[in-house]
Amino acid sequence: MRHRWSLSDIPFVRDFIKKHTRLVFAICAVVALIYGINRYMDHQEKVKIVEACTAETQGEVVSTQTKNGLSSRRMTKYRGVVEFEVDDKKYTAYTAWQTTALVARKKVTVYYDPSDPSRNCTENTDSSAENIGALVAFGLFVLLVIIIIIDYYNKQKKRKDPLANAAVNTIEQPDYDDIFK
Secondary structure, eight states, X not given: XXXXXXXXXXXXXXXXXXXXXXXXXXXXXXXXHHHHHHHHHHHHHHHHHHHHOXXXXXXXXXXXXXXXXXXXXXXXXXXXXXXXXXXXXEEEEEOOOBSSOOOTTOEEEEEEETTXXXXXXXXXXXXXXXXXXHHHHHHHHHHHHHHHHHHHHHHHHHHHOHHHHSOOOOOOOOOHHHHTO
């Protein structure tokens, strides 16, 4: 069986994590917060584009782009590249990523911003699922902050408890076998 190498296999890293657990959790929480804010801002930008797209026209799928997922099954996703015309000028739109490929020359409804047709979306653009990443990141951030707070209060409680730090007196018990012989 092959051993998977991880960062915690390095003794320095393992010792650092043990000594600075709260710092490591705090760094993870900050990274999760930044990722969540980034995903949320990206989602809000897409919502603004969808809201601005009040005009519509027909476009045609000219090609398909593919990407492979990170799962072990290597699920391939596809999105169509759609060309459409507004005032005799050609523009490009993209469909949402999906699990089935789009057929070339398929007609697709394209919604666009009348003042700027380069801001557009297609009928199957669904950005609501992309907001899940922001929710997961915010949830992870809250969880990590709770862990840090609980760890902090547990350590403070141990410092204030005089019995927790007191030396334990051990009284040697007599060996009863020697007495009753």
